[in-house]
Amino acid sequence: MLIQIFLFLVVLNLCYSLDFTYYVEDGKSPGAFVGDIAYDTHVLDSLLPQDRKLVRFSQMREETIGTSQLFRVSRNTGKIYTAQALDAESICVRNEECFKIVDVAVRKRETFIKILEIKVIIQDANDHQPEFPEKEVSIQFSENDAKGTKVSIPNAIDGDVGILNSQITYQLEKNKYEPFALSVSKSLDGTSKLSITLEERLDREVKDSYIVQVIAKDGGSPPKQSVLDVHIAVTDVNDTPPVFSQNVYNVSVKNEHEKTFPIVILSATDADLEQNGKVSYRFSSQTSNIAKSLFDLDESTGEIFLGKDFTFGQKLIYKLYVEATDEGNPPLSSTAKVVVYVINQQNNPPVIDVNFVSASTGNTATISEDIAVGSFIAYVKVSDHDFGLNGEVICDLHHNKFQLQSLGTKKFKVIVKDTLDRETRDHHDITIICKDKGTPSLQSESKFSIKIMDVNDVRPQFTERIFKFVVDENQRSKFPVGFINATDPDLGLGGQLTYSLLTDQQDFLPFQITDNGQILTLVSLDHEFQDVYEFQVFVKDNGKPPLNSTVKIIVEVKDENDNTPYFTFPSVNPYSLDVIYYPRHTKNITVLKAFDRDSRENAFLKYEILKGNDKQLFTLNHYSGLLSFSRDLNQQDAGAYDLQFIVKDNGIPILNATTTVFLTLTVSNKTIEILSTALSQPEDKVNMFLLIVIVLVAVTVSVPVTASVSICFIRCKNRKNGSLSAGANPCAKHISEERHLMCPSHLDSSWADVPGDRTTELDTLLIFLSIYLSIYLSIYLSNNCDI
Numbered sequence: 001m002l003i004q005i006f007l008f009l010v011v012l013n014l015c016y017s018l019d020f021t022y023y024v025e026d027g028k029s030p031g032a033f034v035g036d037i038a039y040d041t042h043v044l045d046s047l048l049p050q051d052r053k054l055v056r057f058s059q060m061r062e063e064t065i066g067t068s069q070l071f072r073v074s075r076n077t078g079k080i081y082t083a084q085a086l087d088a089e090s091i092c093v094r095n096e097e098c099f100k101i102v103d104v105a106v107r108k109r110e111t112f113i114k115i116l117e118i119k120v121i122i123q124d125a126n127d128h129q130p131e132f133p134e135k136e137v138s139i140q141f142s143e144n145d146a147k148g149t150k151v152s153i154p155n156a157i158d159g160d161v162g163i164l165n166s167q168i169t170y171q172l173e174k175n176k177y178e179p180f181a182l183s184v185s186k187s188l189d190g191t192s193k194l195s196i197t198l199e200e201r202l203d204r205e206v207k208d209s210y211i212v213q214v215i216a217k218d219g220g221s222p223p224k225q226s227v228l229d230v231h232i233a234v235t236d237v238n239d240t241p242p243v244f245s246q247n248v249y250n251v252s253v254k255n256e257h258e259k260t261f262p263i264v265i266l267s268a269t270d271a272d273l274e275q276n277g278k279v280s281y282r283f284s285s286q287t288s289n290i291a292k293s294l295f296d297l298d299e300s301t302g303e304i305f306l307g308k309d310f311t312f313g314q315k316l317i318y319k320l321y322v323e324a325t326d327e328g329n330p331p332l333s334s335t336a337k338v339v340v341y342v343i344n345q346q347n348n349p350p351v352i353d354v355n356f357v358s359a360s361t362g363n364t365a366t367i368s369e370d371i372a373v374g375s376f377i378a379y380v381k382v383s384d385h386d387f388g389l390n391g392e393v394i395c396d397l398h399h400n401k402f403q404l405q406s407l408g409t410k411k412f413k414v415i416v417k418d419t420l421d422r423e424t425r426d427h428h429d430i431t432i433i434c435k436d437k438g439t440p441s442l443q444s445e446s447k448f449s450i451k452i453m454d455v456n457d458v459r460p461q462f463t464e465r466i467f468k469f470v471v472d473e474n475q476r477s478k479f480p481v482g483f484i485n486a487t488d489p490d491l492g493l494g495g496q497l498t499y500s501l502l503t504d505q506q507d508f509l510p511f512q513i514t515d516n517g518q519i520l521t522l523v524s525l526d527h528e529f530q531d532v533y534e535f536q537v538f539v540k541d542n543g544k545p546p547l548n549s550t551v552k553i554i555v556e557v558k559d560e561n562d563n564t565p566y567f568t569f570p571s572v573n574p575y576s577l578d579v580i581y582y583p584r585h586t587k588n589i590t591v592l593k594a595f596d597r598d599s600r601e602n603a604f605l606k607y608e609i610l611k612g613n614d615k616q617l618f619t620l621n622h623y624s625g626l627l628s629f630s631r632d633l634n635q636q637d638a639g640a641y642d643l644q645f646i647v648k649d650n651g652i653p654i655l656n657a658t659t660t661v662f663l664t665l666t667v668s669n670k671t672i673e674i675l676s677t678a679l680s681q682p683e684d685k686v687n688m689f690l691l692i693v694i695v696l697v698a699v700t701v702s703v704p705v706t707a708s709v710s711i712c713f714i715r716c717k718n719r720k721n722g723s724l725s726a727g728a729n730p731c732a733k734h735i736s737e738e739r740h741l742m743c744p745s746h747l748d749s750s751w752a753d754v755p756g757d758r759t760t761e762l763d764t765l766l767i768f769l770s771i772y773l774s775i776y777l778s779i780y781l782s783n784n785c786d787i
């Protein structure tokens, strides 16, 4: 037989409504194809073709008790097959639609797509034909029987459970003039009551026996049939069937019911006497085998007991059909229905079944840390078949990252409540607790774990905001400057770091960085060339996509005492210096200057007199380099001195430089203060102007006498000039070109003597004095000289 598939597309509700219905006939061998869920439910239609390959189908546990799994769903293709030979007669109850619900979870990788509810209707194959209890039966009619008299004959039973397959129609085969008809009436259990009805009185003298045939045909396709031969004898017998006190017995059974007490006593009475009135009870063929095995019927008393195999917690309602039959010939019977309601007062803890949507091993599901909030992680089905409150269940999941969401009665999904972070926590233990509402309330727990997979979501972090290193100058290349550290808690490539230096193209950076973050020099460093380097280190991880950070690095090059100090003044060695000492004038002579290209203590300079100061005439300030006389000088001190100076730095080792100064000392016994003070007046030019005016006046006045005094005038001027020249030009004998340094009055006018460029003013003054004198002389001569 081929499996027939009918497609029913049902509007897809969120998670629970029928998604598709398949029909499968019973009797197929295990592994028979039932249908293609993926195709029929269009669940993949919204996915891209490459995504469809990733879709997995998994069957939720079937809610069958006692029986093993009936169906199997292919994980990759979503096709459904039978897992065992299906037998509608054992799975289902006669005359009811026989189906099973199969829940199938559809997921793409870790993402849940939906849960499909597939209904599989098990169709009964018409594999049984209607069967009469016997091939032939004998009945009797009395000669006295009136038209319409009925005699029962047995009905046929069809072993199929399908509605049509078990539906029997009857038909009577007889000779045309035989006065019999078949009457068919439905009894309570759905079976037919058959009887042969007399259409005319019989005359035993005309004919005392007949044979007719009753054909029973079921509604299957093709139909099956069987035949009952009815031998009719014409006699005097009369009969009435037994009658039950109730057509339907309604019985409730509690689980503490004792097995020795009947759950109900049926009673049927028969108006006939003797054998014809003796009633016995048995289950009619309509009663299911399960029910027959669970209940015991006392044939003679009509008492029904719980069978010894009776266990509660299975089905809630059983229907029994009991036939009461007398012992007449033929026997007459009637049927009563007994509905047994099982009130299960047992309280069993609920059973929790967790199905993970994402990849899982054992009790651990794996999800990625970037899973969206609200994602579906597991499907939870709870079963509690206890009666009433004992079977009502409340479930809880207390967790800060996951929560339980109801999908209808006893169905839940576990979803992500809050964002996950593997770096904070890579593993979560979850407990679902379900309690029923019985007294006492019973509870079960289901524990499972969720493992969080890593995603490269953390940027590498440097352990410092700025890294500062100090390195000595003059070290070899590849000298280790220091380590920089960055951390990245991601796993795998996402936590592997690569360092590099960020440089401006134009600046050469004498460093390199190793894979483990060590900075090395590329060349030997020179503090005097560059004492601080600032640059950035870039770090990135190798995740997808890579994440990066940069950090500022400062490398200070520590000074070494690798430069010797040198004199900047005096700038030549040896050096000649002429000094004129004026009493009560300053003792300062000059300031020695030196320079060291190192820094700090390596450039901290100290001056000393090395040689030539045997008379202790000079002192040198060690730090300022100021050279001065140690005391007031006298004429004996004048002379030449060969002074040797040394300048030392304070590094390790101490470096030094020496220089020699030939100092020629002249000691004057004239003070220069008055002169220098007068000459230093800023109003010199004004005075000069006045003097020039006076001179002009004087010249004008003196013109008449000029000729007469000219001889005297020349003589007087010559004399005056010669007397002044000895001390007037103290700087004249400098050997050095650097006159200004030699003549310190330029640096500090109070230190030493009159500068050279003032000699013109002196000349003017001297001319003026000469003229002035000449006027006096002319007046004097006009009076005294006899010209």
Ligand SMILES: *[C@@H]1O[C@H](CO)[C@@H](O)[C@H](O)[C@H]1NC(C)=O
Residues within 6 Å of the ligand: 248, 250, 251, 252, 341
């Ligand atoms: C049988 O009993 C059940 C409950 O015990 C009740 O719901 C049902 O209506 C009753 N049926 C008849 C026919 O009395």
Ligand SMILES: *[C@@H]1O[C@H](CO)[C@@H](O)[C@H](O)[C@H]1NC(C)=O
Residues within 6 Å of the ligand: 463, 483, 484, 485, 516
């Ligand atoms: C940086 O890393 C190096 C090498 O891995 C290690 O020796 C050093 O202790 C680390 N330093 C800090 C401050 O973490």
Ligand SMILES: *[C@@H]1O[C@H](CO)[C@@H](O)[C@H](O)[C@H]1NC(C)=O
Residues within 6 Å of the ligand: 540, 547, 548, 549
């Ligand atoms: C570093 O990361 C930023 C984003 O934070 C990105 O824009 C940049 O391109 C990355 N740099 C490199 C060199 O990868």
Ligand SMILES: *[C@@H]1O[C@H](CO)[C@@H](O)[C@H](O)[C@H]1NC(C)=O
Residues within 6 Å of the ligand: 585, 586, 587, 588, 626, 750, 751
């Ligand atoms: C000598 O030089 C020192 C230092 O420059 C200065 O303080 C001092 O005033 C000078 N003395 C005279 C008399 O100029």
Ligand SMILES: *[C@@H]1O[C@H](CO)[C@@H](O)[C@H](O)[C@H]1NC(C)=O
Residues within 6 Å of the ligand: 646, 655, 656, 657
């Ligand atoms: C100056 O330095 C030289 C070496 O350059 C050394 O031999 C000498 O002793 C030093 N002089 C003094 C006074 O320290």
Ligand SMILES: *[C@@H]1O[C@H](CO)[C@@H](O)[C@H](O)[C@H]1NC(C)=O
Residues within 6 Å of the ligand: 669
């Ligand atoms: C110093 O001055 C005195 C007079 O005060 C004079 O006699 C003497 O000749 C002068 N000496 C010199 C060397 O100019």
